Amino acid sequence: LPALLFADKDICNSVSHGCEQVCVNTEDSYICKCHEEFILKEDGKTCRYKDVCNSADHGCEHICVNTDDSYICKCHEDFILREDGKTCRNKDLCKSIDHGCEHVCINNNNSYSCQCHEGFVLRQDGKTCRYKDVCKSVVHGCEHICVNNDDSYICKCQEGYVLQEDQKACRRCTEGPLDLVFVIDGSKSLGEDNFEIVKQFVSGILDSLEISPKAARVGLLQYSTEVRTEFTLRQFSSAKDMKKAVLQMKYMGRGSMTGLALKQMFERSFTEAEGARPFSANVPRISIVFTDGRAQDEVSEWAARAKQNGIIIYAIGIGKAIEEELLEIASEPSYKHLFYAEDFTAMEDISEELRAQICEALKMSAHQQDPASGRLRKTGPQPSGPESTTIAITDVIACPNLAVHHKYLFEDSHTHSTATASKDKDQCKCENLVTFQNYATNEVRKLTQRYIL
Incomplete structure (x- = not known):
């Protein structure tokens, strides 16, 4: 009977059917259907797009794939989906980001690292590269030795040489500008034979120097009871003439007034009048003092004045020379500026060591450093002697x-x-x-x- 009652009725219009889009009457009931491009969901009432990817702003960078009533994003071959589920990156991370590697980018799972070509090393920034051996990769111009210094280089010289102002060329230590005054003991205790050995010693030092007005200038004092200037800093401009003057020196053979000799060396020998270059020229001033016994006067005052005025003093003692006096005469540190031997057979060794120490002093001067004596740095030209x-x-x-x-x-x-x-x-x-x-x-x-x- 109920079926007959509803046979001609429109059930969709008589009940709350709940169809989202279309209600269709059946014999004694109804069904829900969807519009074209939609499909019915599992609840039999609501609808969804057949192609969600085309119906929504899915945001997939590469490919949108429908899944029931939603979608997922996928990526093209050689790409992988990022964590946002929408955008893609190259499986090769180095190709997908601005990695900043100067030479080579290497993928490392979800990250990367930078590497350098052969012959290069990675800098601390982890991205840029520098030569392993800069010296071999550039025309450095170093005359002797090129030393790598991070991503640059510096030039150095072999032992016995110093770097010139261009920081590339080298010259012998003793080729540099130098004002040198010998103060030679000519006392009776020395003896004429040993005096000849001392003359040979002086000539040996001269052989290691480049004697010229622009390079090494050398003067010599001989002292005994009095002090005699054998030649001044300005007198000779060649080693040949200087050695001839040394050879012709007459042995004084009397007392030993070392303090008086130091006074004359300080007050006169290093003045511009006798050939010394002005303080403003920054030319090292060196005095080599030779003695074989106790002085007959006070040495400390004039040695101290000379050293305080920037003169580097090397003290050489032979035989009966007094250590206390040698320490007063020599610049600090004494192990670099004081030489002692029991007899004259050691003069050759002393000469070699002395040349090495002078070389070191000239190196320090070339780098505008104060000598190891600890003397004070002068602010300008300073006259020696009685002037303030x-x-x-x-x-x-x-x-x-x-x-x-x-x-x-x-x-x-x-x-x-x-x-x-x-x-x-x-x-x-x-x-x-x-x-x-x-x-x-x-x-x-x-x-x-x-x-x-």
Whole structure:
């Protein structure tokens, strides 16, 4: 009976059918259907697009693939899907990103690393490359030795040579500009035979130098009871003439006034009047002092003055030479500037070692460093002798009434001091540079003890 009652009725319009799109009557019921391009979902009522990928803004970079009522993104061959599920990257990561590798990019699972071509190494940034051996990869121009220095290079010289101003060419240590004054003991204790050995020693040193007005200038003093200038720095411009003068030196053969000789060396031998170059030229000033016994006068004052004025002193003692005097004469450190032997048979060895030490001093000068003697750096031309000397004290040293970081004017006792100089001397209790250094050393020692203890 119910079937007959509903036979001619439109059930879709008489009930809440729930069809999303189309309701279709059947004999005694209804079914839901969908519009074209849609398909019915499993609930039998709602619809979905047959092709979701074409119906929605799926965002797939490469390929959209329908899955029931949704979709998934896929990538073309040789690509893989990124974590966002939409975009793709090359399976070869190096090709898919701006890796920044200068030479070669190597894939490493989900990452990469940079490598360099043969003959190169990776820099610390992990991307750029440099030559393993820069010296072999460029025309470096080094005359002797090229040394790799990170991604650049520096030139160095073989032993016995120093680098010239162009930082490429080399010259012998003793080819450089140098003002050298020998101070030779001609006392009676030496003897004429040994005096001849000393002359040979001087000639040997001269053979290792390039003697010329622009290179090495050499002067020589002989001392005994008095001091005699055998030749000045300006007198000879060739080794031949100089060696001839050495050969013709007459042995004085009397007392041993070493202090007097040091005084003349300091006051006269290194003056421009006798051929020394001005301080502004930065030419090393070296004195080689030879003695065979105890001095008959005081050596410490004039040795100290010479060293404080920038003269490097090498002391050579033979036989009865007194170690204490040699230490007073020689520059610091003594192991580089003091030579002693029991007799004259060692003169050749001393000559060789002395040439090596002079070479080292010239290397330091070439690099504009202060010599190992610890002397103070001068601020400009400084006259030797009785003229006042300006020294730049760069260390800050505690004086009673002021911190010393200034230029002090020290004058010899026989010159007239300026008011400022006298005031500074009183404040620091300094009458000359030697006293000042001693005072400063004591003050530093006191401060050290105070803060340590």
